[in-house]
Amino acid sequence: MSEIIDGKAFADQLSEKLTKEVAALKSELSLQPCIAVVLVGDDPASHVYVKNKVKRCEQLGIRSIEHRMEESTSQQDLLALIASLNENSDVHGILVQLPVPEHIDDKAVLAAIDPTKDVDGFHVQNMGALAVGEPGMVPCTPLGSLMLLKSVLPELSGKHAVIVGRSNIVGKPMALLLLQQHCTVTIVHSRTIDIEAHCRRADILVAAVGIPHFIKADWVKPGAVVIDVGINRIVEDGKSRLVGDVDFDAVRPKTSAITPVPGGVGPMTIACLMHNTIAAAKAQHQQS
Numbered sequence: 199m200s201e202i203i204d205g206k207a208f209a210d211q212l213s214e215k216l217t218k219e220v221a222a223l224k225s226e227l228s229l230q231p232c233i234a235v236v237l238v239g240d241d242p243a244s245h246v247y248v249k250n251k252v253k254r255c256e257q258l259g260i261r262s263i264e265h266r267m268e269e270s271t272s273q274q275d276l277l278a279l280i281a282s283l284n285e286n287s288d289v290h291g292i293l294v295q296l297p298v299p300e301h302i303d304d305k306a307v308l309a310a311i312d313p314t315k316d317v318d319g320f321h322v323q324n325m326g327a328l329a330v331g332e333p334g335m336v337p338c339t340p341l342g343s344l345m346l347l348k349s350v351l352p353e354l355s356g357k358h359a360v361i362v363g364r365s366n367i368v369g370k371p372m373a374l375l376l377l378q379q380h381c382t383v384t385i386v387h388s389r390t391i392d393i394e395a396h397c398r399r400a401d402i403l404v405a406a407v408g409i410p411h412f413i414k415a416d417w418v419k420p421g422a423v424v425i426d427v428g429i430n431r432i433v434e435d436g437k438s439r440l441v442g443d444v445d446f447d448a449v450r451p452k453t454s455a456i457t458p459v460p461g462g463v464g465p466m467t468i469a470c471l472m473h474n475t476i477a478a479a480k481a482q483h484q485q486s
Contacts (some may be wrong), residue, residue: 201455203346203425209465212345213258216472220259223479231479232261233291233317233471234283238276238302239269244295251293254468260475263289273302277310284312287486290479291317293471314482317474320367328374335474340372342466343404343425344379350455351402351423355380360400362386362393362413362443368406368427376402393417405443415448424449424456427463 223229233255237248248264255262265279276298283292292315298304308316313323319337327334348354359381363369373383381402386393397403397417405413406427418424428443442459450456457463 200450200453201350202450203350203455203457203462205342205346205457205462206465208346208349209342209469212466212469213254213472216469216476217258219476223476224259227483229479229483230259230261231291231476232263232289233293233475234263234265234286234289236265236267236276236279236283236292236294238267238271238294239299241297244297248295251468251471254472255475258472260472269299271299271302273306276302276307280307280310284310284315287482289315290482291315291475293318315478317471317478319371319474325366325371328371331378335478336375336470337367337371338470338474339368339427339463339467340375341473342470343368343372343427343463344375345470346457346463346466347402347423347425354402356382357401358382358384358399359402359404360384360386360396361404361406362397363404363406363408363427365406372404372406407443409443410441411443411445413444413449415445415452418449418452420452421454422452424453425463426457426459429459429464 220231235248235251237244252262283289292311294307296304298307308320311321313321316324316335319335324334328336359376361369361372364385364387369385373385376383384396386396394417398419400419400422402423403418404425408428408430410430410432424444426442426444430441431438432441440460446458
């Protein structure tokens with residue numbers, strides 16, 4: 199029987215460990231990790247994400263500061279806020295919730311964040327560090343995905359991993375993390391010829407395309423481990439529900455382990471954001 203990888207339970211265990219780490223930092227170093235969350239505009243999903251992140255901070259003992267800015271906020275004003283947060287030694291992590299309004303260049307925004315405070319791991323310096331195997335902030339969703347993968351498959355060396363999707367947020371950093379684990383890595387995308395054939399060769403299949411039920415049962419090698427990063431809202435019979443990029447019910451019987459949606463990778467993303475914030479606080483304290 200295929201194992202369902204319980205991301206919520208794993209994230210709760212990680213959060214319990216991180217809570218103890220925060221308590222130790224407070225008592226031993228008088229250091230409270232602090233993250234500044236910046237939300238521009240009124241995107242409903244972004245408001246939910248920010249609320250969940252702030253709630254998790256409170257549970258772990260991490261201080262959070264919210265900066266909510268109007269949809270009409272200029273790029274100049276946003277960059278000025280980021281500059282002030284970069285200079286604030288009490289702030290260890292900065293997260294600008296994406297997407298930002300269309301008139302703001304998100305690449306310029308991400309580039310403005312001090313790489314040591316870039317707890318999302320999106321800064322080009324952190325991505326470069328990941329590419330060459332140097333220490334740096336690792337993007338939260340790929341990091342959480344790797345943790346879940348290793349919980350069911352501790353030895354990844356020599357495995358063939360196929361990643362469906364080449365985004366800077368998931369696909370590319372996931373490939374780099376798996377290369378570090380000595381996997382053979384294939385990335386497939388919208389221009390790939392015969393995606394199905396590549397997927398069928400995967401010992402590890404990571405789906406990150408944002409298309410509901412994109413991965414079918416006959417695309418999956420028997421015994422493969424499937425990590426479903428997709429979170430898609432669909433409406434069936436008048437009811438809205440979340441599904442992944444994998445046709446879960448059809449694919450599960452072919453796998454040795456698989457993440458569900460919801461309750462798989464999603465909870466790990468926030469837990470790893472907390473992990474990065476604590477790591478940033480410790481690193482900055484050591485350098486001060």
